[in-house]
Amino acid sequence: MEFKEAKNKFVQTWGALGSQWGINKTMAQIHALLMVSNEAVSMEDIMEELQISRGNASMNLRALMDWGIVYKEYKAGERKEFFTAEKDLDELAVKISRERSKREIKPALKILKEVSTIEAKDSAEEQHFVDQTSKLYDFVLKADNMLDKMTEFNDNWLGKLVMKIMK
Amino acid sequence: MEFKEAKNKFVQTWGALGSQWGINKTMAQIHALLMVSNEAVSMEDIMEELQISRGNASMNLRALMDWGIVYKEYKAGERKEFFTAEKDLDELAVKISRERSKREIKPALKILKEVSTIEAKDSAEEQHFVDQTSKLYDFVLKADNMLDKMTEFNDNWLGKLVMKIMK
DNA sequence: TTAAACTTTCAAAAATAATTGAAAGTTTGT
DNA sequence: ACAAACTTTCAATTATTTTTGAAAGTTTAA
Numbered sequence: 001m002e003f004k005e006a007k008n009k010f011v012q013t014w015g016a017l018g019s020q021w022g023i024n025k026t027m028a029q030i031h032a033l034l035m036v037s038n039e040a041v042s043m044e045d046i047m048e049e050l051q052i053s054r055g056n057a058s059m060n061l062r063a064l065m066d067w068g069i070v071y072k073e074y075k076a077g078e079r080k081e082f083f084t085a086e087k088d089l090d091e092l093a094v095k096i097s098r099e100r101s102k103r104e105i106k107p108a109l110k111i112l113k114e115v116s117t118i119e120a121k122d123s124a125e126e127q128h129f130v131d132q133t134s135k136l137y138d139f140v141l142k143a144d145n146m147l148d149k150m151t152e153f154n155d156n157w158l159g160k161l162v163m164k165i166m167k
Numbered sequence: 168m169e170f171k172e173a174k175n176k177f178v179q180t181w182g183a184l185g186s187q188w189g190i191n192k193t194m195a196q197i198h199a200l201l202m203v204s205n206e207a208v209s210m211e212d213i214m215e216e217l218q219i220s221r222g223n224a225s226m227n228l229r230a231l232m233d234w235g236i237v238y239k240e241y242k243a244g245e246r247k248e249f250f251t252a253e254k255d256l257d258e259l260a261v262k263i264s265r266e267r268s269k270r271e272i273k274p275a276l277k278i279l280k281e282v283s284t285i286e287a288k289d290s291a292e293e294q295h296f297v298d299q300t301s302k303l304y305d306f307v308l309k310a311d312n313m314l315d316k317m318t319e320f321n322d323n324w325l326g327k328l329v330m331k332i333m334k
Numbered sequence: 335t336t337a338a339a340c341t342t343t344c345a346a347a348a349a350t351a352a353t354t355g356a357a358a359g360t361t362t363g364t
Numbered sequence: 365a366c367a368a369a370c371t372t373t374c375a376a377t378t379a380t381t382t383t384t385g386a387a388a389g390t391t392t393a394a
Contacts, residue, residue, distance in 0.1 A: 003293050006282040010300060013278045020271050022189040024352065035303075038295035043371080053354045058372055079362075079369055087299065089306040104187050111180045115173040126170050128205035132254065133177060136202075139256040191382070210341080220384045225342055246339055246392075 007036060011050070026052055027060040031070065031085055040073040040082030068095045097147050105144045112137040174203060178217070193219055194227040198237065198252055207240040207249030235262045264314050272311050279304040 001009075011032045018028025029050055034041060041049075047057050061083055064070035069092055073082040086092050116133035120126045168176075178199045185195025196217055201208060208216075214224050228250055231237035236259055240249040253259050283300035287293045 001281065001285050003285060003288070003296065006285045006300075007296060009278060010282045010296075013275060017271060017275050020189045022187045026352075036296045036299050038292055054371080055355065055373075056353050059353090062372085081371080089302060093306075093310075104184060108180060108184050111176060114168065115177045118168050118170060118173045121170070125205055129170065129174060129177075129203045132203050133173075135256060139260075143260075193382080221341080222343075222385065223383050226383090229342085248341080 010036060024060065024063075026050065026056055027063055030057070030060050031064055034070060034083055034085035035087060037084075040075070040084045042080050042082050044080070046083070067099050101144055101147070105140065109137065109140055109144070112140065177203060191227065191230075193217065193223055194230055197224070197227050198231055201237060201250055201252035202254060204251075207242070207251045209247050209249050211247070213250070234266050268311055268314070272307065276304065276307055276311070279307065 011029050014032035014035075015025040015029040018031075019025045030046055033046060033049060043054070043057050043061070046052075046061075047054060050057075061070060064085075065072065069086045071084050071086070073084055075082055086095065112133055116130055116137050118126075118130065120130040178196050181199035181202075182192040182196040185198075186192045197213055200213060200216060210221070210224050210228070213219075213228075214221060217224075228237060231252075232239065236253045238251050238253070240251055242249055253262065279300055283297055283304050285293075285297065287297040
């Protein structure tokens with residue numbers, strides 16, 4: 001396999017994977033492209049490489065910047081803007097989980113808390129509802145916190161975790 | 168808030184959350200409904216509660232069973248089938264991560280390995296590509312394994328982890 | 335074997351999400 | 365202040381995904 005083919009395969013695969021996880025395909029593709037580019041890429045070049053419109057490129061770059069995983073860069077003497085991706089994978093993971101937590105998990109937790117705190121009356125049906133949603137609330141909260149802790153430990157998470165437990 | 172309202176809110180929220188994570192809304196809603204039902208529910212009742220067609224119910228129930236998180240149940244004397252969800256949340260998490268790993272992560276890893284092992288020639292561009300995709304391969308592999316380990320430890324993962332480290 | 339009571343399948347329709355492209359907006363240099 | 369060189373916005377279009385519903389399939393009981 002030659003470079004161009006490999007690069008294309010990677011970008012396509014990343015795009016497909018993104019779709020399956022609820023991330024728009026183009027957004028994932030742009031991100032993939034920037035991840036494997038050793039220097040910042042202009043909007044023109046992104047449009048050209050991925051065969052997408054200016055509007056599409058603009059909107060998805062904005063979204064990626066909102067997620068905090070793509071940055072604008074300015075080159076001296078050049079009028080146009082260039083873009084780079086966060087290339088440190090630990091940092092990338094931290095940012096993605098922070099954002100997903102903020103945007104999706106936290107709001108879901110709020111609802112879970114609400115619905116799990118209705119008065120259950122006496123019926124087994126309502127008892128079970130309260131019980132199950134309470135458990136779900138605890139579980140999601142725990143998972144969310146765990147993810148947060150894990151990203152905090154980053155690279156050497158296991159070692160640091162042990163240290164923290166020891167002391 | 169009364170029971171019916173709470174139940175509906177929960178089902179809707181779970182459906183919306185599912186969409187954002189690449190799971191079809193109805194599938195997530197059916198799952199939510201079964202999760203908080205204290206007894207097995209018939210297809211009729213699912214259709215009625217969620218206001219969906221028979222075909223839709225059938226296909227999404229099949230998908231949920233393929234994921235291993237919903238089971239068929241037969242009631243004595245009744246001709247029709249009833250459905251229940253896996254209600255143990257740890258078990259649910261294990262099954263979901265196993266399936267997503269098998270369906271999405273493993274195939275992605277295969278491609279990552281492929282593209283990261285091209286010969287990099289001399290150009291900085293190609294060097295960077297190989298370097299970055301290799302790192303990504305390692306990272307995804309590590310994350311996938313970690314998730315597997317974590318689910319293995321289940322409930323009291325922290326405690327058991329410490330035990331394992333100690334001995 | 336027949337028919338009633340179910341479930342599954344899948345082509346067509348509907349709903350949703352992504353994309354385009356041109357007009358409007360912004361920034362920079364002269 | 366002007367205009368060139370860009371970027372952003374958003375209504376309309378296109379693509380993708382989901383849903384429907386009726387026909388086909390299956391199972392059970394008599």
